Amino acid sequence: MTDVELAKQNGEELLKSKIATIKNPFSYEETAYHLPISFALTGLQVHDPEGASDVFIRMGSNPLVAAECILAEGTASGGKAPEPYTGFISDTVIRKLGYSLVDGSILGLALIVGRPCGPDAAAAICRELQEKYMLTFLAGDVVPILTGAGVKLGLDYRLIPLGPTPQYGIHFVDIIARVAVMFGGVTPGDTSRLLTYAAERAKAIVIVFPGLSDEDVALVDGMRVLGFPILSLDGYTGGEWIHTDAENIVRTGMEKKGIRVNVVAIPIPMGCSPAFEGKSIRKEEMYLEFGGGRSPAFEILRMRDPSEVKDGEITVIGPEVDQMREGSANPLGIVIDVAGKNMRKDYEPVLERRIHNFVNYGEGSWHVAQRDLIWVRISKEVVAKGIKIKHIGKLIASKFRMDFPQLLDAISVTLITDPEKILAAKKEAEAIYEERDARIKGMCDKETTTYYSCTLCQTFAPNHVCVITPERPALCGAISWLDGKIAYEISPSGANQPIERGTLINAETGEFEGVNKFVRKASHGEIDRCTLYSVMEYPMTCCGCFEAIALMLPEVNGIMVVNREFKGITPSGMSFSTLARTIGGGAQTPGFAGISKNYILSDRFLQGEGGIERLVWMPAQLKEELRRRLTQKLAEHGKPEFFEKIADENNATTIEELMTYLESVHHPALSMKPLM
Amino acid sequence: MTYDVNFGWTGTIGNVLLGATKADGGSREVSYRIGGGTTLPFLEKPVGVKSPLIAFEICDNPVYWSPIIRNYCGDLLDDLSGWTKAADKQYGVDLIRLYLTSTKQRNFSEMAAVGRAVETVLSSTGLPLVIEGSNEPRIDSEVFQKCGETGQGERLLLGTAEASRYRSIAAAALAYDHSVIAQSPIDINLAKQLNILLREIGVRHDHIVIDPYTGTLGYGFEYSYSAMERIRYSALKGDVDLAMPMICSAIDALTVKEVREADPVIQDEMAVTWEFYTGLAAAVAGAEILCVRHPKTIPMLRAALEGMQAGAGRAGTAGGQ
16 A cells, blocks of 8 residues: 555655756757646746756745656757657647547547556546547556557557556646647746646546556646646555555546546437427327326426536436336336536536427427426337337437436436336425425525526527516526526526616616616627616517517506417507517507516516506416416415406407406506506 | 716726747747727727737638639639738738638548648647638538647637527537637527527637628628627626627628729729728727638728827816816
């Protein structure tokens, strides 16, 4: 056992005494960067003993500087390492290599040093690194052990033997120093930028086999300052190294450094694409179904500790497709466990909603509803192609991996088809749904000063800006405040940007200085003011995606709402489509606002006009859709009778009929402050 | 009357350098600085800037080129060096834009030939070059690596990066110090997004030229015009992610119905007319580089641009007339 801490101290002393013994001048050929590490760190061109000790002292006796100088002098006096070793690598090769890193054909760099006990473990690690598009450098005894076992080395194989001793591992660092200067815009001598680049942009890991000398330990440990995780196998204790086993070492290292392999195709026997999202599976095309009131089913996504999630693991508990009768309804519990450095518990429900899209991406899989109301079908066609329950898990896991690479480091999916086991799991899930509801329900606009914009629709409505608050979802109904927040975290330069609301201008209409400022800029100077809660004064712009339109009816001193599904003529004299044409395209039209259906349930709805009592008319279908939640809301506010006072097409199709109806029910809008 | 031609704008279009002369470590006889505008085109004369530039488009495998050009230029198309020299000396263009059409062949793998084509053009002219790499994502990595390496030190303009494939070209630009063309499909937001993606990967703004995608006059140019106008407005209003010069190439100008079906006697004239008016309109919309394929379009465009530039700067003179 080597104690890393002790070995390092001893090794650093040894390096220090060695650098003092350097006598001859030295330099590398085929580089414009002198001794690259020393040059990048200090901007000084080191070519002789004086220069070496000067930089060494300036850099606080850094072991990397010492190792670089010592090896450079050794190479100058003793010659380059013999074939197959590369020794110092020329700038031309580094340029190509950096190219591959930027280009994405190499995902990251790994250094392997030390002496593996046998070739198998080392070969397996190298193979895994190759498979994961890592470029691997080797230094020391690991090289003859691999070549002895017939492993092919060279740039073409992405396995590069640097030199016969671990000290050649210093070239790994000089390569990164040069990449930082060539590609990262780091000016030689700008130490802090170099370190930042190495830590944040250089995707490098170090794997250590047993058998390092104290000097080697000092060199390898010195690389920690560059933010490279040092992963060791047997033989080391203490220090800040990560001790792990051969099977997990590559994965652990890549996770630590945030290197992710992109999944390109999902290896299941059916097509997966958003193109299939809209198709449905009719009863006669269906082979199996799950849920939909016919059998217990649910879905849940939970955040877990990284140690509890084995990435890519798909487990089926209970019978598979071939053990189910054609045409039958079966239980299905979809349990997704995720882990990720940037993952947060708040994101669970938002990610969980994506299961719906992902399952529908499958050519022969169909999904509706959410939580414990889900209904899933699998078609005969794809069952004939060999689709199993586990493939649905694979599809979900792969899609999450592709769509949320910044958020998720590991995803595992468990599918429960066992009729007994699903009941307990479902109960557990239901407890979590309740918890979540309680958490999200409370969120109101006052609790935060940061709202989110959405300019996704600027592609066709160039000056449109949605302002999304906890109590006012985007007008399309598809993006809540939380979604906006997550979208911003996932893609910081995307269409959802944070808006600091700033100083309050008008509490009733919900006008804020910060919001105005943001909207002015995001609308390219077209819109100067924008209220959050008013239809009459400076309402939000409308792209064209609104779920519903709220508009004033001055004749009855109220506001009506019509949803997209309603095909008839409204009391305003216009149909939804006519109205949509009038107000869409990114314009601000006082008296009209595009809204989401859920916004009707918000306490902020029509606040600028005096509240929900302004609401005079809604299509019957929309009323039905909202009935349960809206009556509950109204009861909470002590006006349970109001729901029935809202007219629909059954009691009013014209403005005259509406007036008559409103008078007959003593609608409160009639006696409110005049709208105009 | 005094006109303020600055409209209170605060932004400036960034500069991009094209080509490197001996003094800058390259072998070009000239180099250009483009961009630098502070208002709409032809209302000012930015100092030290030559624009719009006219680029002549050629290719290394003429099978994929318009028969109209084949008819006009004849065997020249089979002689890359001769074609390049003619563009430079006879036609009098500012830039040569080489399309590596050879990479369109099925299972193309002759990377050495790509390098040779770029070398041939480099050695046949002293003008700065625009190089259009592969059309096939599979070989992007190798093609752009080769182009970048062959042109190292020459400050090429490499095309064409798109949102779905920009990494290889960005890598070539970073590794060998070239600039890139960033193309988006007639959409200001996508144009901006791509510029941000390029910036995040490390390509500096002064190494990017925007290609808004140019529809031909009568075949969608109005959309291009509108996108260009908005890109320029945003840039002048201070959006640095859009404050880059623009390049326009209406490659369909030679294949639109009116040209394709024209009487052979007037087909050349028709083609040139179409190219000329599209190019001129693109210049008015703000393009800094105009690309053409018919040699006869060049003098017409040159004369028209000079005429328009003659009036530049007058309206804004302090004190007015």
